[in-house]
Amino acid sequence: MTGQISQPGPIADVEVGMRVLDKENQPVGSVTGMKMGDPEAITTQGQRPPGTVWDWVRDTFSGSEPDVPSTRAEQLLRKGYIKIDARGVFAKDLYADAEQIRGVDADGVHLSVSRAELTRRS
Numbered sequence: 001m002t003g004q005i006s007q008p009g010p011i012a013d014v015e016v017g018m019r020v021l022d023k024e025n026q027p028v029g030s031v032t033g034m035k036m037g038d039p040e041a042i043t044t045q046g047q048r049p050p051g052t053v054w055d056w057v058r059d060t061f062s063g064s065e066p067d068v069p070s071t072r073a074e075q076l077l078r079k080g081y082i083k084i085d086a087r088g089v090f091a092k093d094l095y096a097d098a099e100q101i102r103g104v105d106a107d108g109v110h111l112s113v114s115r116a117e118l119t120r121r122s
Contacts, residue, residue, distance in 0.1 A: 008080075008098075014034055018104070026115070032093070066081060075097065096118050
């Protein structure tokens with residue numbers, strides 16, 4: 001029996017600072033963070049890297065990433081995600097999971113969903 005190695009998909013080409021465009025090619029914001037996932041993982045055990053004291057302090061005061069309801073956080077950690085600094089004065093950060101990334105090119109990260117379908121920060 002031969003095991004197949006799953007390919008990471010377009011998320012592997014994402015870099016912090018890239019523009020993010022929704023399925024209609026409308027600007028959503030820019031990438032401020034990302035995490036590669038393991039879509040074949042059954043649980044999120046081991047998906048959060050061990051932190052430093054500074055990580056603990058940050059998480060205590062600002063919450064851990066991804067800052068979304070726990071069920072969605074588990075999905076994002078398992079699949080992988082990008083964190084998006086949304087455009088707009090009062091806009092909350094957004095998260096797109098790896099499956100919502102259609103492609104990456106010189107123009108930025110292209111999503112397969114609309115802005116309204118993205119997960120908002122809690």
